Amino acid sequence: MASGTGAGGNDVPTLDVDKVVELTSVLFAAALDQSYWQTFLTRLSTSAGMVSTHLYGYDVKTRFAPEPLYYGYDPDFMATYAEHYGQLNAWADGLARAPVGVPVTSAQCLPEEELFATSFYNEWVLPQGDVRTGAGVVLARDHSRFFVLGGNMEQRYAHYEDGWLRTLRILAPHMRHALEIGRVHFDGIAHAELGDPVVPGGGGAILAINGARQVRYANSQALELAEQGAWLRYDALGRLHFVDPYADSALQKALSGLSDGRASVSSVVRAQDRWGHGGVVRMGRLDSDKLGSIPLGLPPGSSEPYLLVALRPQVSxxxxxxxxxxxxxxxxxxxxxxxxxxxxxxxxxxxxxxxxxxxxxxxxxxxxxxxxxxxxxxxxxxxxxxxxxxxxx
The missing domain is CATH 1.10.10.10 (Winged helix-like DNA-binding domain superfamily/Winged helix DNA-binding domain)
Structure with a gap:
């Protein structure tokens, strides 16, 4: 992690490429195992400096509705937030109206002169060292889900705000990417439990592939699609390919990036099956050496990175x-x-x-x-x- 000099001569942490790779790897682990969202918040706060972070929201389709996750806040204050002050959050309306994926500051959500007049500020924000400075981003907002990630800092660390905004701008696309992969994964599990077929809006294929195109993990939907041969195929050496040449080229580019520990390889591409039906492919990097453990039963502690691939077929x-x-x-x-x-x-x-x-x-x-x-x-x-x-x- 690199540092820059902020107001007052203090060092303000900034994200370097290695830290982005680490954080995005944790994000894609969270797409497969929701407990990693807490790990992500912990590492994000550590990377951002004196910033306390939180995540809250719900997804009806995947049944993901965690208690508000946080790191750096006083647990007693978070308990009172859950019991009472969450309903009085003076920033909530402004943040809820913000464009999806675009970070906004606390002051953009509500001018400070209006904030100062609220009980939320005087009874919850001010006693924590005046944590009115901060920023957040809406990660998803539609009829079936809503997610927000944000962070606050004590007023004495207000000069960290610009760096925190830059961090959110860098990571917001990856966080949204991880939520979409998680929707494919967990929606697929929910439908598989009901015995439903692979359908758009009802899960999709999840695979973990090494740099040699060898599949280390494939869920039941991926196995079914590979057997059908309309989306995926194996060559004579057992290497996985997309039937769509454009998607297969994007896969090769991402796999080539796996050998470079400084490449995040996050990408989203449109794909077609052999009959021209459309779908969306999402890819991200999983590094067990950056995670300590890894979802999907993949070997922990391995130096071998994996490419996480999520394919959701779509019907027009x-x-x-x-x-x-x-x-x-x-x-x-x-x-x-x-x-x-x-x-x-x-x-x-x-x-x-x-x-x-x-x-x-x-x-x-x-x-x-x-x-x-x-x-x-x-x-x-x-x-x-x-x-x-x-x-x-």
């Missing part, structure tokens, strides 16, 4: 709509509502988004279930998932 809305209309005779409105139910929206959310009454949505859901031959909404979700899987081949 047009293809799904056409199949629902042709096979089940559903109307345009019934299809739209059924797909929204399958994607996890509630009846209230559907009514608001479509600007119709709850009664109308309920009628359309009932009509859609009747045409799909199911008696409950969970049956509708499974029917849409099955159809998406069949479209993918």
């Amino acid at each position: 809305a047009a293809a799904l709509d056409a199949q629902l209309q042709a096979e089940f005779g559903m109307t345009v409105s019934e299809i739209a509502v059924a797909v929204m139910v399958a994607d996890g929206l509630t009846i209230d959310e559907i009514a608001r988004q479509r600007d119709v009454s709850l009664h109308t949505v309920r009628d359309q859901v009932k009509a859609g279930m009747h045409k799909l031959g199911v008696a409950r909404q969970v049956g509708m979700v499974r029917a849409i998932a099955d159809l998406r899987s069949r479209i993918l081949g």
Whole structure:
């Protein structure tokens, strides 16, 4: 970790490439084992200097809704935050409105003159050494999830704020990347537990590959896709390839970076299967020597780095709509509502988004279930998932 000189002549830590590689490796471990998010906060605070860090949020699809994770804050104050002051957080509204992936300072969330007038500041922020200085970033915000990571520092360390902002700008894309891989991994586990097929929005393939393209780990979805041969294939030497030349070239570039300990190799690419169906491939580096232990049962303490690969096949809305209309005779409105139910929206959310009454949505859901031959909404979700899987081949 390098240092720069901040206001007051104090050294302000800044991230060097080695530290970025270490932190991103922990992030991708967190994508596979959610307990690593606490490890990430600990190392992030240590790297950033006098910054206390926190992460909170939820993901309905993956059932990831941790208690607020933190490092550096007084546990007694965090207990009162959970019990009372979290509901009074004067920065919350401003941060919730911030663009996803764009770090903002505490002062940008709420001007200090307004903050000073709140009980949140006088009873919770000020007694901790006046931790009003800081910044945070919204990592995800949609109908089924919301995640925020932030950090605060005592006023005597206010000169650390610029460095903390730079750190968030560097790491925010990687944090969002890790959350997306985690959604593929844990959503896949949830659907596998229910016996569902591989479907977009319902998990996907997770693999760990070494620099020689040898697969060290593959989940059941990855094994199924490799067996089908539409997305993945093995050559005569047992090396893994994407069927899509562009995706395979991106894979080779990332694998080449594994030999360079200073390369993060994080990347996102669009891919197609042999029939032209689209999907998203995400890749990141896993280094057991930087983690101490490693998820997926990979050998701990190995000097061999791994490339984490997540593939989520996708079905176009047009293809799904056409199949629902042709096979089940559903109307345009019934299809739209059924797909929204399958994607996890509630009846209230559907009514608001479509600007119709709850009664109308309920009628359309009932009509859609009747045409799909199911008696409950969970049956509708499974029917849409099955159809998406069949479209993918």
